[in-house]
Amino acid sequence: MKTFEYMQPENIESASKFLTKNKDSIAFAGGTDLLGLMKDDIFSPKQLVNLKKIGDLNFIKYNENEGLRIGALTKLSEIENHNIVKEKYNVLYQSIYELATPQLKNIGTLGGNICQRPRCFYFRGDYDCIRKGGDTCFAITGHNKYHCIVGGDPCYIVHPSDTAVALVALNAKFKIFDGKNEKTIPAEEFFILPNVDETKENILNSGELLTEIIIPPINNNTVSSYIKVKERGAWDFALVSIAGVFNKNDNKITDGKIVFGGVAPSPWQDKKINDNLVSFNLTQENIKKLSSLAFEKTDVLEMNEYKVTLAKNLIIKLLLETFNI
Ligand SMILES: Cc1cc2nc3c(=O)[nH]c(=O)nc-3n(C[C@H](O)[C@H](O)[C@H](O)COP(=O)(O)OP(=O)(O)OC[C@H]3O[C@@H](n4cnc5c(N)ncnc54)[C@H](O)[C@@H]3O)c2cc1C
Incomplete structure (x- = not known):
């Protein structure tokens, strides 16, 4: 690893100002993603700006009217073990439960999970790929079993974060701070x-930090779930994952939202599917019909067409299991 300076600002203002001024610096939260990238020489920042001492970004607050607020530096394990998350926000709980080893979740933060870089082995390997400023996506003609089936052109990564998929399904909002001003945007506009x-996965510009994740309150008729299909039986990134948040009334979904992971460079919504979730009668026949509407237009590569079938089948599994049909 190349040498670097290490900064430990006391507050978010000085962290952000330093990052804005020093273009070769980078924010460091748990370091579980960043340090691997530095060891592999994918990044060689001149300064690491440790955010961990900024105490006011480490919190979980819940209020029935405002919903759930989570500071970006909150550890994934703290969120996973929080009673309100388990009771009310099952989709978020399951996305963290499925995410990685307990050791990683004891160090990794929610902000870092959302902002982690892609796992594409061309990006992480010794290739001058388009995401690193080159002019080629090697996945197009290379080993593309794990790459995206929609939204790829010109770089076919998939977004690696499990929590991002759950948070978009929950209509979460993200707070961003640029050193002077704060803005709040819908999670789906962040990615x-x-x-x-093609060189970044979210809207953050240099010096901008994700500070808080706000998840709206849910009512007693809301149910939610997350399913992740992995290649290995152990911890692994998603081949395809699915998050669903539904309001229900008897045997009907009154409205809902389904979001996919592992299929696109960002958490992915299929408009046709979500449009059909308004007043949706929960019968096996309707669920099969719904699944057949998904992913009409794709941009599959030589080795990843299986993801289309997998994603369609996950719609069926999600609805059958969530509603005990
Ligand atoms: C073996 C292994 C398996 C894994 N499996 C999974 C998996 O299946 N699913 C999954 O979702 N994740 C998985 N991960 C990723 C892991 O969850 C992330 O490494 C972790 O969540 C990152 O959190 P961190 O706090 O350590 O981030 P860091 O490594 O500190 O930072 C990651 C990136 O986010 C940026 N960043 C961090 N915080 C902020 C902020 N507040 N504002 C702006 N930018 C910020 C950093 O600059 C850096 O670019 C895996 C990681 C490993 C090593």
């Missing part, structure tokens, strides 16, 4: 596709 910028 960007490669046709907007």
Whole structure:
């Protein structure tokens, strides 16, 4: 690993100002993703700006009217073990439960999980790929079993974060601070596709930090769930995952939202599927019909067409299991 300076600012203002001024610096939360990238020489920042001492970004607060607020530096294990998360926000709980080893969750933060870099082995390997400023996505003609089936052109990564998928399904909002001003945006507007910028996965500019995740209150008729299909029986990134949040009334979904992971460079919504979840009668026949509507247009690569079938089948599994049909 190349040498670097280490900064430990006391507050978010000085962290953000330092990051804005020093273009070769980078924010460091748990370090579970960042340090691996530095060891592999994918990044060589001149300064690491440790956010961990900024205590006011480490909290979980719940209020029935406002919902759940989580500071970006809160450890994944603390969120997973929080009673309100388990009781009311099952989709978030399951996405963290499925995420990685207890050791990683004791160090990794929610902000770091959302902002982690892609696992594509061309990006993480010794390739001058398009995400690192080169002009080629090697996955297009290379080993592309794990790459995206939608939204890829010109870089076919998949977004690696499990929590991102759950948070978009929950209509979460993200608070961003740039050193002076704070703004709050819907989670789904935070993530960007490669046709907007193929070198980054979200809208953050240098010096901007994710500070808080706000999840709206849910009512007694809301149910939610997350299913992740992995290649190994042990911890692994998703081949395809699915998050669903539904309001229900008897045998009907009154409205709902399904979001996929592992299929696109950002958490992915299929408009046709979500449009059909308004006043949706929960019968096996309707569920099968719904699944057949998904992923009409894809951009599959040589080795990843299986993800289309997997994603369609996950819609069926999610609805049958969530509603005990
Ligand atoms: C073996 C292994 C398996 C894993 N499996 C999974 C998995 O299955 N699913 C999954 O979702 N994740 C998985 N992960 C990823 C892991 O969850 C992340 O490494 C972790 O969540 C990152 O959190 P961190 O706090 O350590 O982030 P860091 O490593 O400190 O930072 C990650 C990135 O986010 C940026 N960043 C951090 N905090 C902020 C902030 N507040 N604002 C702006 N930018 C910020 C950093 O600059 C850096 O670029 C795995 C990781 C490993 C090593």
